Amino acid sequence: MKKTLRINQTAIELDLEPDTPLLWVLRDEAGLTGTKFGCGIAQCGACTVHLDGKPVRSCSLPFEAVPENAEIRTIEGLGQSRLHPVQQAWLEEQVPQCGYCQSGQLMAAAALLQDNPQPTDSQIDQAMSNICRCGTYPRIRKAIRRAAELQTQEA
Amino acid sequence: MSLTRRAFLHSSLLVTGGLLLGCTSNSPRILSSPKEAANELGLWLRIGSDNRIGFVVPSVEMGQGVTTSMPTILAEELDVEPGQIDIVLASVHKAYRQQGMFTQGTGGSTSIVKWWEPLSKTGAAARSMLVQAAADRWQVPPNECQTQAGQVLHVDSERKLSYGELAEAASKLQVPEDPPRKDPSKYRLVGQPLKRLDGLAKVTGQAQFGIDVKVPGMLYATVRQSPVFEGEILRYDESSALAVKGVVKVVEILNGVAVVAEKFWQAKKGADALRIEFSGGKSQGLDDQQLEQQLTEALDNLGKTEISGEQTLDVEYFLPYLAHATMEPMNCTADVRADRCEVWVPTQFPEVVRDKAAEITGLEPEQVTVHTTYLGGGFGRRGWDFAIQAVQASKAVGRPVKLIWTREEDTQHDFYRPAYKSRLQVQLGEDGFPSSWNHQLAGPSAISEFAWQLVDTRAVGSVLKWIDWDVTSTEGTQLPYTIPEHEMDYEVVEPGIRVGFWRSVGNSHNAFTVESVLDEAANLAGRDPLEYRLALLNDQPRHRTVLERAAKEAGWGAELPEGHARGIALHESFKSIVAQVVEVSVDAGTVRVHKVHCAIDCGRYVNPNIIRQQLEGAVVFGLSAALYEQISLKDGAVANSNFHDYRVARLSESPEVFVSIIENDEAPGGVGEPGVPPIAPALCNAIYAATGKRIRRLPVATQLI
Numbered sequence: 001m002k003k004t005l006r007i008n009q010t011a012i013e014l015d016l017e018p019d020t021p022l023l024w025v026l027r028d029e030a031g032l033t034g035t036k037f038g039c040g041i042a043q044c045g046a047c048t049v050h051l052d053g054k055p056v057r058s059c060s061l062p063f064e065a066v067p068e069n070a071e072i073r074t075i076e077g078l079g080q081s082r083l084h085p086v087q088q089a090w091l092e093e094q095v096p097q098c099g100y101c102q103s104g105q106l107m108a109a110a111a112l113l114q115d116n117p118q119p120t121d122s123q124i125d126q127a128m129s130n131i132c133r134c135g136t137y138p139r140i141r142k143a144i145r146r147a148a149e150l151q152t153q154e155a
Numbered sequence: 156m157s158l159t160r161r162a163f164l165h166s167s168l169l170v171t172g173g174l175l176l177g178c179t180s181n182s183p184r185i186l187s188s189p190k191e192a193a194n195e196l197g198l199w200l201r202i203g204s205d206n207r208i209g210f211v212v213p214s215v216e217m218g219q220g221v222t223t224s225m226p227t228i229l230a231e232e233l234d235v236e237p238g239q240i241d242i243v244l245a246s247v248h249k250a251y252r253q254q255g256m257f258t259q260g261t262g263g264s265t266s267i268v269k270w271w272e273p274l275s276k277t278g279a280a281a282r283s284m285l286v287q288a289a290a291d292r293w294q295v296p297p298n299e300c301q302t303q304a305g306q307v308l309h310v311d312s313e314r315k316l317s318y319g320e321l322a323e324a325a326s327k328l329q330v331p332e333d334p335p336r337k338d339p340s341k342y343r344l345v346g347q348p349l350k351r352l353d354g355l356a357k358v359t360g361q362a363q364f365g366i367d368v369k370v371p372g373m374l375y376a377t378v379r380q381s382p383v384f385e386g387e388i389l390r391y392d393e394s395s396a397l398a399v400k401g402v403v404k405v406v407e408i409l410n411g412v413a414v415v416a417e418k419f420w421q422a423k424k425g426a427d428a429l430r431i432e433f434s435g436g437k438s439q440g441l442d443d444q445q446l447e448q449q450l451t452e453a454l455d456n457l458g459k460t461e462i463s464g465e466q467t468l469d470v471e472y473f474l475p476y477l478a479h480a481t482m483e484p485m486n487c488t489a490d491v492r493a494d495r496c497e498v499w500v501p502t503q504f505p506e507v508v509r510d511k512a513a514e515i516t517g518l519e520p521e522q523v524t525v526h527t528t529y530l531g532g533g534f535g536r537r538g539w540d541f542a543i544q545a546v547q548a549s550k551a552v553g554r555p556v557k558l559i560w561t562r563e564e565d566t567q568h569d570f571y572r573p574a575y576k577s578r579l580q581v582q583l584g585e586d587g588f589p590s591s592w593n594h595q596l597a598g599p600s601a602i603s604e605f606a607w608q609l610v611d612t613r614a615v616g617s618v619l620k621w622i623d624w625d626v627t628s629t630e631g632t633q634l635p636y637t638i639p640e641h642e643m644d645y646e647v648v649e650p651g652i653r654v655g656f657w658r659s660v661g662n663s664h665n666a667f668t669v670e671s672v673l674d675e676a677a678n679l680a681g682r683d684p685l686e687y688r689l690a691l692l693n694d695q696p697r698h699r700t701v702l703e704r705a706a707k708e709a710g711w712g713a714e715l716p717e718g719h720a721r722g723i724a725l726h727e728s729f730k731s732i733v734a735q736v737v738e739v740s741v742d743a744g745t746v747r748v749h750k751v752h753c754a755i756d757c758g759r760y761v762n763p764n765i766i767r768q769q770l771e772g773a774v775v776f777g778l779s780a781a782l783y784e785q786i787s788l789k790d791g792a793v794a795n796s797n798f799h800d801y802r803v804a805r806l807s808e809s810p811e812v813f814v815s816i817i818e819n820d821e822a823p824g825g826v827g828e829p830g831v832p833p834i835a836p837a838l839c840n841a842i843y844a845a846t847g848k849r850i851r852r853l854p855v856a857t858q859l860i
Binding site for chain 2: 136
């Protein structure tokens with residue numbers, strides 16, 4: 001099926017099998033490999049991107065179900081002119097180890113802070129269900145608190 | 156291989172002008188072709204006339220921070236900022252083998268331990284040559300020159316030259332055999348919590364992992380492998396797969412078939428559509444019960460000692476098979492041509508990949524180029540089975556192929572941490588301390604698979620002896636404590652499940668057993684677990700210091716909130732000592748881990764930021780396994796398939812982790828793995844303190860509390 005998607009504010013015309021998950025559209029068609037494949041069943045969150053500002057697990061969202069005029073944002077579009085507060089905070093707190101899951105973690109965290117600029121610890125626990133096998137969770141918690149501060153300062 | 160062999164430094168002139176410097180155990184090499192880059196030459200350092208400094212990192216980066224810590228060592232001696240260095244990930248060359256290693260590889264928490272000295276020497280030699288070149292130019296004695304941020308300075312005459320301006324002249328000088336080193340008290344970089352050099356790439360999605368590799372004209376593949384280990388293909392009907400749009404070919408490969416298609420999603424759909432049956436296999440029919448029966452029988456074969464009396468322990472411990480579950484599923488990209496082969500692969504063992512690729516293609520190893528990428532987690536999993544498959548698939552279709560496993564294939568075809576059962580019989584003396592300690596262990600040999608797979612490679616000679624010398628299953632059974640009689644016996648069991656190395660290897664299971672049993676002994680003697688351990692460590696000052704530090708930081712003995720309790724454990728592995736104190740509460744059978752305090756003695760160290768990262772990560776990784784993880788077997792196959800039924804820890808289940816690093820001048824120890832072993836026993840000792848229930852089987856989640 002043919003469809004035009006808006007990815008990181010750029011329109012891309014695509015002709016794909018309708019069941020192709022958005023993840024593989026991003027990676028293999030748009031060449032945006034920052035979004036990662038982890039599980040394929042919406043369990044791990046490595047593939048998290050924003051669809052109209054909301055976090056979605058792109059491995060389980062078929063091409064046919066992506067609304068034509070929706071704004072898709074990936075890690076490559078998160079801090080295009082300068083780093084997003086979550087990216088700054090991730091660097092300040094030195095979160096990444098292997099780094100593989102971090103695009104998804106950052107997208108989940110950015111969506112959380114957009115929705116809820118001052119999340120409590122239990123709100124962070126609830127929103128951040130992405131898996132990290134390096135065990136960066138303690139630093140992710142700190143970085144989200146720090147990003148909330150940075151975001152407030154910028155506002 | 157002699158351990159006393161000398162490292163030679165050698166240098167070469169870059170054709171564009173500049174200095175190339177390497178340090179190998181072999182004779183000095185001469186730059187044979189101006190087209191060759193440092194990487195192919197087995198060199199480490201390139202200083203271009205353009206002032207760019209290139210450094211080949213000989214270990215792979217899988218999260219443990221080598222692309223920061225290793226350039227830091229070099230930069231310290233060379234007197235440049237780590238950020239001035241362009242990182243190159245090493246391809247295969249014998250210069251990038253660690254001293255004493257049979258193949259080029261990254262594992263065993265050895266990167267800093269083994270590479271610190273050669274890297275420091277390389278940096279110092281280059282600096283010394285650059286200084287000499289400047290002194291020659293200025294006609295001043297070298298000792299009047301200083302270096303700073305990539306420049307040589309002559310303070311008296313206020314002259315300075317950049318390393319780039321000096322590189323060509325420096326490259327023509329004799330390489331000093333024993334260059335002067337910086338006094339450690341003058342270190343500006345080593346020992347500081349420097350930020351990671353790969354941080355920016357990893358928060359912007361720019362870091363290139365194996366799965367991100369793109370080669371012109373490449374196809375995609377995914378695999379279907381025999382659910383029973385080493386099962387054979389019985390039959391398959393490829394027409395159903397070929398009927399899927401985009402599917403190009405179904406190829407028989409190691410352990411099964413690869414479905415090759417224009418796009419990954421088409422390959423995946425093709426594999427789903429493929430009707431394939433396997434038969435036989437060495438784990439045929441095996442389930443969890445049979446496995447445990449085999450382990451129990453093996454323990455019985457060792458013979459049980461009669462032990463009786465009130466002051467005795469006679470207990471059995473069990474740990475299950477575990478998956479690595481790296482976040483990046485196994486993958487490899489291969490491009491096989493008539494006269495060459497290129498492989499892009501996230502692996503801990505690039506040299507074995509090269510040799511296997513040469514075998515499959517019939518090419519000489521020199522015709523195979525292996526490009527290592529960032530690894531999306533390693534933990535001991537990333538060998539070469541998936542690389543063999545990619546090379547086979549590319550060879551069969553005559554085009555480059557990126558082969559990616561699904562999570563299901565990854566979960567069901569791991570090289571698992573083996574399951575083990577132990578029997579511990581401990582007699583306490585009149586003083587309440589163990590007078591005899593008898594440990595019987597039964598389970599697979601963790602190294603067997605690895606060793607046998609290397610038998611047909613060039614590493615054969617040094618590997619064969621490993622089969623009879625399996626420290627990988629028994630390491631960690633030795634105790635630092637003073638115990639008059641200590642016996643250890645090990646019976647190898649071969650249930651047919653593929654096994655391998657899992658972060659901290661033998662220590663990962665043995666530490667759980669011995670540190671839990673020591674806690675049992677303390678309880679039996681009616682002593683405080685910390686005080687009991689300290690009393691047994693009179694001859695081990697470093698262990699004592701670590702234990703005391705963790706206890707102090709955790710406030711051992713201080714009051715806790717209602718329902719909370721602490722547990723402690725201590726373990727030495729990979730030349731480092733780690734103690735951990737875990738604070739838990741248990742509510743209606745659910746364990747909540749609140750805080751973990753770690754202390755580590757890893758001797759002299761490079762980057763405390765990375766050490767803290769590794770310790771925090773090891774705590775979460777180890778807790779995840781102890782609380783939830785278990786590979787279950789059914790009909791000879793792994794019953795788990797993905798993260799919904801192979802549960803791992805998530806952020807909401809992660810404790811606060813505090814890390815304290817002991818300062819001393821001891822030889823450097825490992826950092827990536829030593830944080831894992833003590834966490835399971837510290838956790839279960841805390842659960843005992845909270846509930847009176849002793850956990851002798853993992854994972855905790857399967858145990859009623």
